[in-house]
Amino acid sequence: MKKTLLLSSILLSSFAAQxxxxxxxxxxxxxxxxxxxxxxxxxxxxxxxxxxxxxASDALQAMAEGGDTALLNTMLMDAGxxxxxxxxxLAPAGQYSVMxxxxxxxxxxxxxxxxxxxxxxxxxxxxxMIPTQAGTYTIMINAYDAGTEANTELMLPxxxxxxxxxxxPGDPTMAAGTGGSGVADMSPNQMVxxxxxxxxxxxxSGGASDLSNxxxxxxxxxAKVTVTVK
Amino acid sequence: xxxINTKNITAIGVVSLLMLSAxxxxxxxxxxxxxxxxxxxxxTMTHTYSVTIxxxxxxxPMSPFVLLAHDEGMLFNIGDSASESLEYIAEGxxxxxxxxxxxxxxxxxxxxxLMPGESVTLMLENLEMMPNYLSVASMLxxxxxxxxxxxxxxxxxxxxxxSYTLMGSVYDAGTEMNSEMAxxIPGIDMGEGFNxxxxxxxxxxxxxxxxxxxxxxxxxxxxxxxxxxxxxxKVVINKM
Numbered sequence: 057m058k059k060t061l062l063l064s065s066i067l068l069s070s071f072a073a074q075x076x077x078x079x080x081x082x083x084x085x086x087x088x089x090x091x092x093x094x095x096x097x098x099x100x101x102x103x104x105x106x107x108x109x110x111x112a113s114d115a116l117q118a119m120a121e122g123g124d125t126a127l128l129n130t131m132l133m134d135a136g137x138x139x140x141x142x143x144x145x146l147a148p149a150g151q152y153s154v155m156x157x158x159x160x161x162x163x164x165x166x167x168x169x170x171x172x173x174x175x176x177x178x179x180x181x182x183x184x185m186i187p188t189q190a191g192t193y194t195i196m197i198n199a200y201d202a203g204t205e206a207n208t209e210l211m212l213p214x215x216x217x218x219x220x221x222x223x224x225p226g227d228p229t230m231a232a233g234t235g236g237s238g239v240a241d242m243s244p245n246q247m248v249x250x251x252x253x254x255x256x257x258x259x260x261s262g263g264a265s266d267l268s269n270x271x272x273x274x275x276x277x278x279a280k281v282t283v284t285v286k
Numbered sequence: 287x288x289x290i291n292t293k294n295i296t297a298i299g300v301v302s303l304l305m306l307s308a309x310x311x312x313x314x315x316x317x318x319x320x321x322x323x324x325x326x327x328x329x330t331m332t333h334t335y336s337v338t339i340x341x342x343x344x345x346x347p348m349s350p351f352v353l354l355a356h357d358e359g360m361l362f363n364i365g366d367s368a369s370e371s372l373e374y375i376a377e378g379x380x381x382x383x384x385x386x387x388x389x390x391x392x393x394x395x396x397x398x399x400l401m402p403g404e405s406v407t408l409m410l411e412n413l414e415m416m417p418n419y420l421s422v423a424s425m426l427x428x429x430x431x432x433x434x435x436x437x438x439x440x441x442x443x444x445x446x447x448x449s450y451t452l453m454g455s456v457y458d459a460g461t462e463m464n465s466e467m468a469x470x471i472p473g474i475d476m477g478e479g480f481n482x483x484x485x486x487x488x489x490x491x492x493x494x495x496x497x498x499x500x501x502x503x504x505x506x507x508x509x510x511x512x513x514x515x516x517x518x519x520k521v522v523i524n525k526m
């Protein structure tokens with residue numbers, strides 16, 4: 057009888073979902089891109105921040121075009137998720153660390169943050185299954201294109217962050233120029249997809265792009281996520 | 287990591303077969319068996335690694351790879367400034383300073399540059415102590431300060447007879463501007479490698495890639511041949 061009890065408790069701990077205490081750190085691996093504050097969420101299998109090959113939600117669009125995580129946070133909280141939003145911009149090579157306590161049914165971890173300066177690029181993690189075994193896990197993540205705005209690479213300070221307004225809302229690196237003619241006038245893939253990267257040019261004013269081709273380019277992966285399951 | 291250690295099982299199998307056959311033979315054969323067993327024991331007490339690296343880039347030759355065994359230390363940390371020994375590799379492919387670092391226990395260096403599409407195998411043989419880490423490093427020679435590496439691979443991941451495959455990214459040492467200008471890149475037109483006059487105070491990150499003269503960087507001496515994406519190398523680490 058004792059044996060049976062022991063066995064069933066082992067089975068439960070191995071296979072059932074459980075509440076978890078997570079420490080999550082995110083490091084920006086790029087040479088010249090800045091991340092807006094990240095939204096991090098533990099959620100069930102029905103909720104998500106983004107899915108590749110699917111159209112971006114309005115909430116994702118607001119984050120990808122303007123770094124605004126409020127709509128995503130409301131959406132995720134309504135779905136019963138545990139969320140945390142980090143403070144401040146994450147500079148190139150910078151790192152932050154946050155704690156997140158998750159409820160039993162929230163078995164998946166997702167993350168999102170806009171890349172500046174871009175029209176609608178973000179980095180993210182989609183529904184990574186939280187391990188039940190305590191330990192430290194490392195995930196390298198890529199840059200995605202929300203597919204909601206043409207990659208014009210033209211600066212439009214502040215206003216460019218409003219969903220539907222075409223333009224880049226800001227450049228914390230202060231390396232962008234002005235007066236470009238625009239490198240694209242539409243988004244050929246309107247689903248969430250891997251970002252093709254900034255092109256930029258080498259002109260302070262004029263040229264096709266307001267961005268700098270020696271500062272604002274990147275290659276994947278753009279971030280390292282380290283999750284410690286306590 | 288729980289894969290069965292086939293080589294040792296084979297070795298034990300051979301020894302017991304020899305012993306069985308030895309029982310039916312005379313004493314001379316028996317002493318052969320003892321020799322064989324001694325050799326087997328000696329072999330399992332040392333550690334031999336082979337590391338095969340393949341250059342996956344379109345057109346970036348890589349400076350002669352170094353393979354290091356070490357118990358502590360890292361080649362670099364993303365977000366920290368590069369050590370001087372790493373800077374010498376990243377800007378000029380010069381590994382002599384790295385090989386002389388006191389945290390490096392054992393090392394070996396490839397005899398030649400690794401051209402695109404080529405593979406090279408480096409060996410560290412019969413190490414008496416199992417190192418905690420293995421690292422490899424090389425410069426992408428047609429960049430200002432781009433390098434590729436395996437940064438402190440944990441050897442406890444491997445038992446004898448097992449191998450582990452890694453894909454390596456290109457990193458930017460953050461020690462020189464990615465100007466792509468004539469004279470600053472050793473792999474093209476006899477450019478110069480390390481020069482403290484071009485030093486910048488950056489940190490190690492993933493490399494943003496080269497722009498090239500055909501993609502809007504007027505001052506660049508690079509062409510579309512030199513562009514790359516991650517991963518840039520495939521590395522197969524094998525414990526013999």
